[in-house]
Amino acid sequence: NAPLAGMLFVLEEMQRDFxxxxxxxxxxxxxxxxxxxxLLVGTASAFHVPLVHAPDVAALPWFIVLGICAGLLGVVxxxxxxxxxxxxxxxxxxxxxxxxxxxxxxxGALAFWHPDWVGSGHSLAESALSGKLLLSALPLLFLVRLVxxxxxxxxxxxxxxxxxxxxxxxxxxxxxxxxGHALFPAxxxxxxxAVGMAAYFTAIVRAxxxxxxxxxxxxxxxxxxxxxxxASFAAYGVAELxxxxxxxxxxxxxxxxxxxxxFDSQAAKAS
Numbered sequence: 001n002a003p004l005a006g007m008l009f010v011l012e013e014m015q016r017d018f019x020x021x022x023x024x025x026x027x028x029x030x031x032x033x034x035x036x037x038x039l040l041v042g043t044a045s046a047f048h049v050p051l052v053h054a055p056d057v058a059a060l061p062w063f064i065v066l067g068i069c070a071g072l073l074g075v076v077x078x079x080x081x082x083x084x085x086x087x088x089x090x091x092x093x094x095x096x097x098x099x100x101x102x103x104x105x106x107x108g109a110l111a112f113w114h115p116d117w118v119g120s121g122h123s124l125a126e127s128a129l130s131g132k133l134l135l136s137a138l139p140l141l142f143l144v145r146l147v148x149x150x151x152x153x154x155x156x157x158x159x160x161x162x163x164x165x166x167x168x169x170x171x172x173x174x175x176x177x178x179x180g181h182a183l184f185p186a187x188x189x190x191x192x193x194a195v196g197m198a199a200y201f202t203a204i205v206r207a208x209x210x211x212x213x214x215x216x217x218x219x220x221x222x223x224x225x226x227x228x229x230x231a232s233f234a235a236y237g238v239a240e241l242x243x244x245x246x247x248x249x250x251x252x253x254x255x256x257x258x259x260x261x262x263f264d265s266q267a268a269k270a271s
Contacts, residue, residue, distance in 0.1 A: 001037055001038075001044070001217060001218070002046070002213070002214050002218055003030040003033070004217060005210050005214035006026070006030035006033070007027055007030050008207070008209045008210045008213055009210040010022070010023055011023065011209075012208075012209060013248070045217075045218060045219055045220035046219075047122075047126060047129055047194075047219050048129075049220070050129070050130055050190060052191050052221070052223075052224075054223040054224060054227075055187070055188065055227055056186075059180075059184075059186070059187055059227075060226070062176070062177075063192075063234070064231070066172070066173055066177075066195060067231040067234025067237075068238055069172060070196060070200045070203050070235040071199070071234065071235040071236070071238025071242075073142075073172055073200065073203070074200055074202075074204045074238075074239055074244065075244040077149075077165065077203075078204055078247050078250070080150050081149075081150050081161075082254075084150040084155075085154050087154070088154045091155075096156065099156075099157070100157050103152065104157075107148065107152075110148075117141065117144055117145070118148065120160070120163040120164065120167070121163055121164050121167025121168070122167070125166060125167040125170040125197070128167075128170035128173070128193040129190055129193045129219075130190065131177075131188075133174060135175060135179070138174060138175045141171055142171050145164060145168050145171065148164070149161065149168070161204075161247070165201060169197035169199065169201060170193045170194070171193075172196045172199075172200055173193040173197065173199070174190075174192060177189030177190070177193060177196075180192065191224060194221065194224060195215070195224060195227045195231045196231070198211040198212050198214065198215040198228050199211070199234070200235070201215075201232075202233075202239075203235040203236065203238065203239045204239075204247050205246055205247055206247075206249075208233055208235075211232050212225065215228060
């Protein structure tokens, strides 16, 4: 239920090679997909966020801090994922079933004790958005989710990146919000959890407008647009300063073969 974010993502990803025909097709696909979703699932938001008030302008510096943290940790995510892919290449001769079984055993053992820690992370993100997690638990949760995401994607086990990174972003945002709330009780940590998802998405994917609109649509709360803009563009600035390339673009380049016409054209665009 985020058609505007889908269209913005097409625009931001195609900025180097804009094609009206492709954009029109993407636009129609977003609308058609959203209509089908409404018919089959309904119009409910992807995340259920408690009623919160938009923060005061005086709180905006804290969202800059959140953006900086999300930017730094977004660089860690991207570089860690690429390093995991490089490392897993050393095990390319191992039977894939063996790697999948080993990963499944480890995740299953963790799920037995903490079922909310594994999977897409949706329930964990919901807990963060509700402010139900303790600050002392957040570093461990961040580390577990980071390792699971890298391990899953890096070994080729289906798990995806999109949903896990939103979960991690919510954890980062809640952590900054809880620290800020301890110093300034007027700050609402739940707002930071929602904004953290957009900031972390921006740092990793380098698509700030998509991240902002995506979280606004997925939470159904458009009153947070100002802090979403502040944190997301702060995260984008950090990623830019550290020369952190967009993750999906990097993965695309890795999937193409040198000498291939598509590889050459993509490499030229990236440069």
